[in-house]
Amino acid sequence: MKTLAVVSRKGGAGKTTVAVNLTMAARAMGVKAVLADADPQRSACDVLKGREESAGLIFETSASKLFALIEASRRAGADLLIIDTPATPEADVAEAVKVADLCLAVARPTYLDLAAAVRAVAIIQRLGKEGVIALNQCAPPRNGVEPPQVVKAFEALRFAGLPVAPVVLRSRVAYQTAFAQMRSVMELDGQQAACAEVRALFIEVWRRLRGEAPAPVRTANDDLGRAWAARPGLRLAPTA
Ligand SMILES: Nc1ncnc2c1ncn2[C@@H]1O[C@H](COP(=O)(O)OP(=O)(O)OP(=O)(O)O)[C@@H](O)[C@H]1O
Numbered sequence: 001m002k003t004l005a006v007v008s009r010k011g012g013a014g015k016t017t018v019a020v021n022l023t024m025a026a027r028a029m030g031v032k033a034v035l036a037d038a039d040p041q042r043s044a045c046d047v048l049k050g051r052e053e054s055a056g057l058i059f060e061t062s063a064s065k066l067f068a069l070i071e072a073s074r075r076a077g078a079d080l081l082i083i084d085t086p087a088t089p090e091a092d093v094a095e096a097v098k099v100a101d102l103c104l105a106v107a108r109p110t111y112l113d114l115a116a117a118v119r120a121v122a123i124i125q126r127l128g129k130e131g132v133i134a135l136n137q138c139a140p141p142r143n144g145v146e147p148p149q150v151v152k153a154f155e156a157l158r159f160a161g162l163p164v165a166p167v168v169l170r171s172r173v174a175y176q177t178a179f180a181q182m183r184s185v186m187e188l189d190g191q192q193a194a195c196a197e198v199r200a201l202f203i204e205v206w207r208r209l210r211g212e213a214p215a216p217v218r219t220a221n222d223d224l225g226r227a228w229a230a231r232p233g234l235r236l237a238p239t240a
Pocket residue numbers: 008010011012013014015016017018039041043085086087136137138169170171172173175176179
């Protein structure tokens with residue numbers, strides 16, 4: 001069983017959105033994923049607790065209980081445990097990072113989120129863990145051109161010290177609509193673009209978790225993904 005910690009030191013960056021949608025994308029693709037809600041706000045529970053299958057899907061927990069939950073999930077036959085973490089306190093974020101095989105640092109393409117992403121990366125590196133950064137709430141391309149804010153975010157993250165996923169999640173009302181219905185975007189009708197980006201992000205993290213090469217990008221984000229994946233130096237050596 002693999003463990004993925006979804007982290008950000010910034011409130012509202014999209015940790016819960018990413019954690020819930022990746023969990024449901026994994027399950028839709030035949031990977032037995034369960035979600036640990038380690039944030040006392042219990043946002044992931046607010047979304048998934050009311051579902052019929054919630055008993056085997058979402059677990060209310062805390063940083064100190066993560067190790068036991070991982071063991072229990074392993075024994076129950078899960079393939080993947082995804083941890084939704086709080087932005088603070090740092091000690092709780094660090095606990096989740098410690099028990100994870102891979103950390104996914106989520107950031108919106110804004111100055112404050114990117115600064116927080118760098119702080120999350122520092123924790124991941126200090127603890128000697130693997131990580132990848134994913135951009136969330138990116139404005140859509142206009143006439144096929146990536147918004148400057150997104151391009152600049154990729155540029156800034158080249159110096160963050162961890163690879164950046166070549167798949168971004170766009171700002172879409174569908175993510176909010178889905179939560180209001182206790183669902184992921186995978187379960188909404190007519191949201192192919194949202195489904196495609198979530199699925200592509202899941203494939204990216206799942207391959208990294210299994211030690212495989214990152215997936216070729218085949219989504220609406222193709223141009224961005226290809227351009228950035230092909231960029232030499234995108235994967236930088238960890239900073240001291
Ligand atoms: N890609 C997106 N498109 C549209 N809305 C989004 C997207 N990602 C997140 N949101 C919305 O932004 C808000 C914050 O997202 P979310 O709760 O996932 O962030 P968080 O990092 O978990 O926050 P917290 O630190 O409070 O736990 C929510 O209302 C969510 O629906």
